[in-house]
Amino acid sequence: YDCELIDRNSVGALSPAAFDRLFVSINAGSDHTRSLDRPGFIQALIRVAWTKYEDEVRTFSDAIHFLFEDDIKPNVDRRAQYPRTLGLREKFCYIEDVDDVLREYADSLHNLFKVYAKITPMRGDKREAVLTSVTHMDFNEWTAFCKDFKLVDSDFSPREVSLTFVWSRMRTVDVKPVDGRAKLTQLCFEDFLEALVRVATTKTLPTPEQLHDFGFEDAGEFFVGLRNTPGEQERLATFISSNAHDWDAYGDLAAEHPRHIANCVDAFISYLLRMVDAKCAKFPGMVPLSEMAITFEMAQMYKRGLRRTTTKA
Structure with missing residues (x-):
């Protein structure tokens, strides 16, 4: 219906x-x-294309071309047809500056990943156990992670949560074997890191200059x-609305200023670390990020504390 392929008033082939x-x-x-x-989805598109355009074209490829150009592209969310969704890996993730940032915080991020990957318990036989692995993060676990860290906001909607998960998954040729389906429905740790990079380039994060103006050392502290702080929530909301950028705004910037992407990732990770520390009160005061590390126990404490608060509410 979204692509207007179905003729509601017809009794024919469409x-x-x-x-x-x-x-x-x-x-x-x-x-x-x-x-x-x-x-099956690809087969459906081919059959619909031929049904709709068989009187106008000679080949299946021409029919598919018309289907995408005339029916699908004008109607679907532009993010589904945006080439940088896949190119982001090369432009944002697989660059030395970003790799350096991720390596610096690898232990803390891995502990967060391990804790949230265990939300869905393993169940059933060996086949089902692969699809509910406690060493991989499924969509519900990713959603819980985003919710617990208060990532969903005016600059990162529930749809962005879903798209980030989908775009960060490992590609697989055959989805029918259980191992292939597991790759399609879960994130390994490397996929999780890619998802964090995608979030970092979508969220509204303060620049070093803005941090200086506000009087904070890093984005997490900000x-x-x-x-x-009582009375400051409105100020924060104003900052986000005033500085929000389009989700693909960093596409061209990445090629010219790769360090800018690394700064975004560093700022976003500082936020994750500060959130855990604020809940666990492990480090008194706002200590430098270089002195912070999220242990597995701290990650567990953070998640359990939030679950307990939610249950009481």
Whole structure:
């Protein structure tokens, strides 16, 4: 319906009933009768393209071209067709400056990952256990991580949470074997790091100049300080709304100023560390980030404390 492929008033090949029959025929014999896997989805697009344009073109490739250009591209979220969603790995993640930042905080980030990857318990037989691995992070665990760290805001919507997870997953050719499906539905630690980089380039983070003007040492201290100080929440909201940028604004900037991306990642990680420290009160006062490290026990304490607060509420 979003791409206006279905003719609601038709009883022919593009009617709602015809699309229902198409779904059923493609999905026959599948273990998931109410959903299409990737090969099934691609097959559906090809068949719809030919059904709609067979009288106007000679080849399937031409029909698919018209389907995407005339029906899909004008109607879908532009993020789904944006080339940098995949190119971000090369431009943002796999650059030396960003790698240096991630390595500096690797132990703390790995402890956070291990704790949140254990939210969904392993269950069922060996096949199901792979899909609920406690060493990988599924979508619900990623969503819990984003919620606990208060990442969802005017500059990072629930849709961004979902897209970040989807774009950060490991690519797999065949999704039918359980190992392939596990890669499609879970994040390994390296995928998690990529997701953090994507969040860092989407969230509104203060520049070094802005930190100086506000009187804070790092972005984590900035957010925690303003959020926990009575009367400063409105000031924080104003900062975010005034400095928010489009989600793909750093695309061209990355090629010209790779250090800027590393600064964003460093600022975002400082926020994660300060959030845990503020909850656990492990380090008295605002100590330098270089002296902070999130242990596995601190990460557990942070998550459990938030779960306990939520339960009481």
